[in-house]
Amino acid sequence: MRVYRPIPMDQQIEQMLDVVKQTRELLKRPPPDTFLGRETYKPFPKDDPESNIGYCNETPLPPSSTDG
Template identity: 50%
Template sequence: MQDRHGGQRLFGTTEELARQTERTREITKQAVELLRQPVPDTFLGRKTQEPFPREEQGPMPKPQRG
């Protein structure tokens, strides 16, 4: 929005500032909630479950090609 001298206005309307302030508070609240969560474990070698038990017969036979 321009003023009567053709320059840009530095601030918007009171309603616009109130909307921006509320949005900033929402974003900050979400960021704080996210930062309170524990850090995820991204180590790829960690075993988070027990492996499947092996069959008593041994390893599976290889598929035959032909």
């Protein structure tokens, strides 16, 4: 029974060593920046009484001049 190999064994070994070399070089690089855990903005204050941020239903509108 004959074993079929698409390329010679020495070329297969050379390719595998090249793949291992490329993999080791890739693993030496720093991990990519994913923004996880980094604050890119400050959140809105929620329960701060000195804050100027209010909701429409919490602050009554002043009477207009057309209201009678």
